[in-house]
Amino acid sequence: MQPPSACPCRGGIPWQGVLLAVSLLTFWNPHPTAQLxxxxxxxxxxxxxxxxxxxxxxxxxxxxxxxxxxxxxxxxxxxxxxxxxxxxxxxxxxxxxxxxxxxxxxxxxxxxxxxxxxxxxxxxxxxxxxxxxxxxxxxxxEKLPKPNITINNSQPMEGEDSLALTCEPEIHYATYLWKIKNQTIPDGDRLKLSNNNRTLTLFSVTRNDTGPYECETQNPVSASHSDPLTLSISCE
Structure with a gap:
């Protein structure tokens, strides 16, 4: 017995005809106009x-x-x-x-x-x-101004005090970067960066924390560096 030439549903057409119709539509269907x-x-x-x-x-x-x-x-x-x-x-x-x-x-x-x-x-x-x-x-x-570093304690005591260094001024949409002795400062147990990296906190400072420290501001079109800051840490 020969296979049926059409699908069993009512109004069906031969599968060869479906393929032909798809081929013709693919051939004649123009490419959509590119969007503005x-x-x-x-x-x-x-x-x-x-x-x-x-x-x-x-x-x-x-x-x-x-x-x-x-x-x-x-x-x-x-x-x-x-x-x-x-x-x-x-x-x-x-x-x-x-x-x-x-x-x-x-x-x-x-x-x-x-x-x-x-x-x-x-x-x-x-x-x-x-x-x-x-x-x-x-x-x-905006063209970034030259930043400067402010400190919350100008005479910290070794082993007793903590320090907060802040990169000024506050600039929206700017990225802040800190360096000590020309090396990028990692976030750790004794060195903590704020959420936007603008403030660097040093816990239980030692004489090894004298610096120098630099901060840098960046945006997609410019960058600016502060002058280096060296800390004066007093011994008890």
């Missing part, structure tokens, strides 16, 4: 420098661009719009005078300030009035 994206170059930038919001995968029939401050296309947050029909840019309420939009949709932002950190949204419009939106963020970091 924004690439900040660089994504972390120092105050006073520039960033380019580079646009990728803009539709070939785009006729206009609109850049917004934030994550929504609110007209009160419009920075600048550009028309490919008139080849002209129109500033919006959020325009600062430091932004330049290019015919490919990319936006150059110059002389950045710390408050420029955040999200930016691009909306593109095509000749058939379709719109596409992309959002990205970048971070502006």
């Amino acid at each position: 994206t924004i690439e900040p170059v660089p994504s972390d930038v120092a105050e006073g420098r520039d960033v380019l919001l580079l646009v990728h995968n803009v539709s070939g029939n785009a006729v206009g661009y609109a850049w917004y401050r934030g994550q929504i296309t609110d007209r009160t947050r419009l920075i600048v719009s550009y028309s490919n029909l008139t080849h002209s840019a129109t500033p919006g309420p959020a325009f600062s005078g430091r932004e330049t939009v290019y015919p490919n949709g990319s936006l150059l932002f110059v002389n950045l300030k710390k408050e420029d950190t955040g999200f930016y949204t691009l909306q593109t419009t095509t000749d058939n009035f379709d719109a596409e939106v992309a959002t990205e963020e970048f971070c502006v970091h």
Whole structure:
């Protein structure tokens, strides 16, 4: 007996036909259009420098661009719009005078300030009035000042006192690093670092703890070192 040519369920079609249909769909199904994206170059930038919001995968029939401050296309947050029909840019309420939009949709932002950190949204419009939106963020970091070390006890007694060395000033989003005699200080039983590494505590100090100590602050765009500090530890 020959095998059935169709599956037993009602309305079934031969399996050869299913394979043919799948093959045709695979062959004729076009690749999806690449999604509109924004690439900040660089994504972390120092105050006073520039960033380019580079646009990728803009539709070939785009006729206009609109850049917004934030994550929504609110007209009160419009920075600048550009028309490919008139080849002209129109500033919006959020325009600062430091932004330049290019015919490919990319936006150059110059002389950045710390408050420029955040999200930016691009909306593109095509000749058939379709719109596409992309959002990205970048971070502006301050240039780090030279740190200094403060101490909670200027005349510690050997074996009796503990000391807390603090790296000043406190800077949000900065990383703190300590060194003694040019060696990184490990966290241990007698040397304890605070959660953010800004304060170094020495328990039951000895004459071997005189130093010198240095602290360093770091962020993604800069680093700064303190002057070395040598402790004066008194013997009982």
